[in-house]
Amino acid sequence: xxxxxxxxxxxxxxxxxxxxxxxxxxxxxxxxxxxxxxxxxxxxxxxxxxxxxxxxxxxxxxxxxxxxxxxxxxxxxxxxxxxxxxxxxxxxxxxxxxxxxxxxxxxxxxxxxxxxxxxxxxxxxxxxxxxxxxxxxxxxxxxxxxxxxxxxxxxxxxxxxxxxxxxxxxxxxxxxxxxxxxxxxxxxxxxxxxxxxxxxxxxxxxxxxxxxxxxxxxxxxxxxxxxxxxxxxxxxxxxxxxxxxxxxxxxxxxxxxxxxxxxxxxxxxxxxxxxxxxxxxxxxxxxxxxxxxxxxx
Numbered sequence: 001x002x003x004x005x006x007x008x009x010x011x012x013x014x015x016x017x018x019x020x021x022x023x024x025x026x027x028x029x030x031x032x033x034x035x036x037x038x039x040x041x042x043x044x045x046x047x048x049x050x051x052x053x054x055x056x057x058x059x060x061x062x063x064x065x066x067x068x069x070x071x072x073x074x075x076x077x078x079x080x081x082x083x084x085x086x087x088x089x090x091x092x093x094x095x096x097x098x099x100x101x102x103x104x105x106x107x108x109x110x111x112x113x114x115x116x117x118x119x120x121x122x123x124x125x126x127x128x129x130x131x132x133x134x135x136x137x138x139x140x141x142x143x144x145x146x147x148x149x150x151x152x153x154x155x156x157x158x159x160x161x162x163x164x165x166x167x168x169x170x171x172x173x174x175x176x177x178x179x180x181x182x183x184x185x186x187x188x189x190x191x192x193x194x195x196x197x198x199x200x201x202x203x204x205x206x207x208x209x210x211x212x213x214x215x216x217x218x219x220x221x222x223x224x225x226x227x228x229x230x231x232x233x234x235x236x237x238x239x240x241x242x243x244x245x246x247x248x249x250x251x252x253x254x255x256x257x258x259x260x261x262x263x264x265x266x267x268x269x270x271x272x273x274x275x276x277x278x279x280x281x282x283x284x285x286x287x288x289x290x291x292x293x294x295x296x297x
């Protein structure tokens with residue numbers, strides 16, 4: 001990947017403030033984070049909801065062992081396949097790291113994590129298992145539009161309708177608490193790391209170049225053993241597990257089960273990754289207007 005843009009950006013990044021980097025998948029955010037960490041002796045803290053899972057080093061493009069040897073990395077690959085892991089769990093772990101007083105660069109593509117970090121998170125109760133099961137059943141059998149139609153007006157106007165997980169979460173909150181997600185958000189607590197106290201960077205690569213890098217990176221993943229990584233998970237696979245959301249995993253599982261050819265699985269995984277990047281770019285535009293934009297090819 002062409003990372004010629006990293007060095008010029010590095011010259012502008014604060015040496016003292018906590019650095020927070022957001023960007024779509026394959027945008028080069030990890031390369032920038034590592035350059036900053038090397039320069040300043042910072043700890044790199046993961047803010048990607050998929051890279052927390054232990055089984056997916058290759059498929060989620062976690063930092064390599066060589067990268068990990070160059071800088072302290074935290075919150076990567078430390079969660080089991082069946083373990084629920086929410087933004088609340090992540091914030092608590094980040095809070096513990098910040099309390100240690102070490103300089104940090106927090107990097108990832110999960111907009112909800114980064115917005116909660118810099119804007120605050122509402123303290124809403126956990127969703128009961130029965131409500132979650134009902135939502136799972138309806139989403140599977142009726143589709144996400146059925147859940148979307150039942151949301152309260154305020155939430156339906158704000159939510160990312162192209163993100164099924166967000167829509168389902170909003171439906172669960174409404175039915176578990178009797179209050180819409182938008183109403184809960186009005187009770188947002190203080191930010192763990194307020195935006196004005198950080199040097200916050202939003203990476204905005206050109207779409208065509210990003211899509212090409214996404215495709216090339218998936219080819220590299222396959223060459224590096226992604227299929228074997230997924231095959232090792234096949235005996236434990238359940239689409240309902242939190243870790244099953246790793247992009248490329250469902251497609252390669254389908255291939256291993258004989259449901260599609262390898263070429264078809266790879267093509268489907270690349271498409272899913274490009275669609276995911278599009279949702280990330282939408283979040284950057286809608287929720288991170290106050291961040292410093294880094295625009296490059």
